[in-house]
Amino acid sequence: MELIPGNSLITETPEAGRRLAMDMALHSIYAIQPDGEILKTGRTVYATDPDELIASSQVVALEFATIAAANNYWR
Numbered sequence: 001m002e003l004i005p006g007n008s009l010i011t012e013t014p015e016a017g018r019r020l021a022m023d024m025a026l027h028s029i030y031a032i033q034p035d036g037e038i039l040k041t042g043r044t045v046y047a048t049d050p051d052e053l054i055a056s057s058q059v060v061a062l063e064f065a066t067i068a069a070a071n072n073y074w075r
Contacts, residue, residue: 003027003031006020009070011067014068017068020063021063024063025060
């Protein structure tokens with residue numbers, strides 16, 4: 001499994017960086033829990049729990065912060 005799609009944190013735009021952050025978060029989840037059925041079962045819990053949704057957003061935000069720094073904040 002490729003944990004960093006394209007093996008690079010460099011993106012042309014912040015929008016592409018945000019997409020990469022979401023992809024990286026998703027790849028991490030699948031690396032941690034490779035059983036698709038268990039993941040599917042868990043969705044009913046976190047999809048309706050505001051705390052779980054916020055935690056998921058925080059993971060993406062951390063990935064995006066790393067990508068933004070790697071891209072010198074697109075300056």
